[in-house]
Amino acid sequence: MACFYLYDFFVRVTPNVILPELARDLNSTPGTIGTVMSAYLWVYAPAQLIVGWLFDRFGTKYLASSAAVICGIGCILFAIAESLGLAGVARGLIGFGSAFAFVGAIYVATVWFPPARLAIIAGITTSVGMVGEVIGQYPMARLVQSFSWQSVVMWTGYVGIGLGILMVFVIPRRPSWFSTSVATHESEEIGLFHSLGKVLANPQMWLIGFVSAVVYLPLSVLAALWGTSSLETLDGLDSEKASIAISMLAIGWLIGCPIVGFLSDRFKRRKIFLIIGCLGGGATMALLLIPDLFSFEVLLVMLLISGLLTSSQAITFAMAMEVNPRRFRATATAICNFLVMLIAAGLQVGIGWILNWRAGEHTAAAIPAVKAPSVHPMSSHVAAGIKEADTFSSLGPVDFQWALATIPILFVIALAVCLFIKESHGKNLVDPDPAGDSAPAVGH
Numbered sequence: 001m002a003c004f005y006l007y008d009f010f011v012r013v014t015p016n017v018i019l020p021e022l023a024r025d026l027n028s029t030p031g032t033i034g035t036v037m038s039a040y041l042w043v044y045a046p047a048q049l050i051v052g053w054l055f056d057r058f059g060t061k062y063l064a065s066s067a068a069v070i071c072g073i074g075c076i077l078f079a080i081a082e083s084l085g086l087a088g089v090a091r092g093l094i095g096f097g098s099a100f101a102f103v104g105a106i107y108v109a110t111v112w113f114p115p116a117r118l119a120i121i122a123g124i125t126t127s128v129g130m131v132g133e134v135i136g137q138y139p140m141a142r143l144v145q146s147f148s149w150q151s152v153v154m155w156t157g158y159v160g161i162g163l164g165i166l167m168v169f170v171i172p173r174r175p176s177w178f179s180t181s182v183a184t185h186e187s188e189e190i191g192l193f194h195s196l197g198k199v200l201a202n203p204q205m206w207l208i209g210f211v212s213a214v215v216y217l218p219l220s221v222l223a224a225l226w227g228t229s230s231l232e233t234l235d236g237l238d239s240e241k242a243s244i245a246i247s248m249l250a251i252g253w254l255i256g257c258p259i260v261g262f263l264s265d266r267f268k269r270r271k272i273f274l275i276i277g278c279l280g281g282g283a284t285m286a287l288l289l290i291p292d293l294f295s296f297e298v299l300l301v302m303l304l305i306s307g308l309l310t311s312s313q314a315i316t317f318a319m320a321m322e323v324n325p326r327r328f329r330a331t332a333t334a335i336c337n338f339l340v341m342l343i344a345a346g347l348q349v350g351i352g353w354i355l356n357w358r359a360g361e362h363t364a365a366a367i368p369a370v371k372a373p374s375v376h377p378m379s380s381h382v383a384a385g386i387k388e389a390d391t392f393s394s395l396g397p398v399d400f401q402w403a404l405a406t407i408p409i410l411f412v413i414a415l416a417v418c419l420f421i422k423e424s425h426g427k428n429l430v431d432p433d434p435a436g437d438s439a440p441a442v443g444h
Contacts, residue, residue: 261314
């Protein structure tokens with residue numbers, strides 16, 4: 001399942017690497033292509049609301065394997081797409097299949113590992129996803145240089161289908177001790193609306209989900225969309241250096257997630273790591289807005305530290321499970337992930353609108369749609385995606401400061417919200433395990 005999550009991240013960032021080729025072959029602009037590619041996110045986020053319930057109700061074996069096959073089919077359709085419509089449908093399929101990856105990985109792990117290890121499980125799983133994000137940049141760009149993007153994406157589809165078939169044989173069925181150790185109320189059928197209602201009615205879920213989304217913003221907003229172009233404008237970096245700098249966020253997460261998870265489980269503390277993440281993330285994001293403050297080398301170190309500190313976001317999924325009944329653990333994880341993606345999507349669009357407004361301060365011309373830049377190492381078109389349009393030719397450091405200032409502001413709000421989140425001490429607050437924290441979490 002962790003490999004499926006790695007695969008999910010790989011296919012998620014693929015369009016960023018091949019955006020110029022997509023625009024050329026589908027006879028469209030990068031801005032239009034970016035809009036079509038967003039079908040992934042708009043399918044992925046709401047799908048979380050049913051994915052968690054499906055895992056709670058039916059288990060992971062066949063759901064996860066089918067989801068991987070759907071991802072693979074989506075990649076194949078994407079590779080043969082000759083129209084924007086088919087490309088959008090293909091990305092939607094990939095988004096739906098990918099929606100099962102993270103929640104499924106967490107859920108499978110909770111069956112075979114004790115509740116006392118929830119945080120490190122979440123941390124290691126998230127770290128594996130960061131590997132997918134890293135290798136989905138440089139290696140993918142190199143492959144596209146040697147082969148056509150259609151061939152690379154086609155083979156990615158074959159890998160997804162093969163992974164789905166493999167998971168049928170690798171993912172185990174319910175443990176043999178399931179029927180004797182599961183609580184009676186957990187074996188009852190759980191309705192979708194009942195499951196969603198129980199979790200969404202818990203105020204702690206909204207608090208945890210909000211903080212989780214904010215601490216994830218450096219990755220979901222900067223590393224995914226606006227980071228490279230902002231560094232080019234604020235610090236005068238070229239495209240390659242800006243991409244390398246932004247990639248340090250993911251490397252920080254890759255290193256930090258399992259460490260934070262281990263420490264959180266070791267000391268039975270959750271909130272303190274979130275508070276550190278909010279403080280560190282907010283401070284580094286604010287410093288990032290000051291033009292030419294750091295040399296390139298110092299900027300790399302600062303972004304690495306930012307990734308390390310904000311990697312505490314991974315433990316929010318353990319927290320979500322610990323403030324809800326055990327039978328809703330997959331639903332709780334999925335809803336937390338849904339809130340994370342929803343807020344990220346909203347801020348991505350919001351920053352674009354702020355830049356639109358700032359552009360209106362410099363030009364009297366009509367404002368066209370934002371041409372959102374993509375983030376990948378080989379893309380000299382990143383800055384051009386904004387600056388080639390007359391509307392954005394006058395955007396400068398102050399304009400990006402206005403737009404990106406929303407991120408440190410949200411970190412301050414999240415820090416205040418942390419004060420109202422209950423400390424679970426690594427235990428389920430609603431449905432304590434009678435067998436003790438060292439026992440496996442019963443599931444299927």
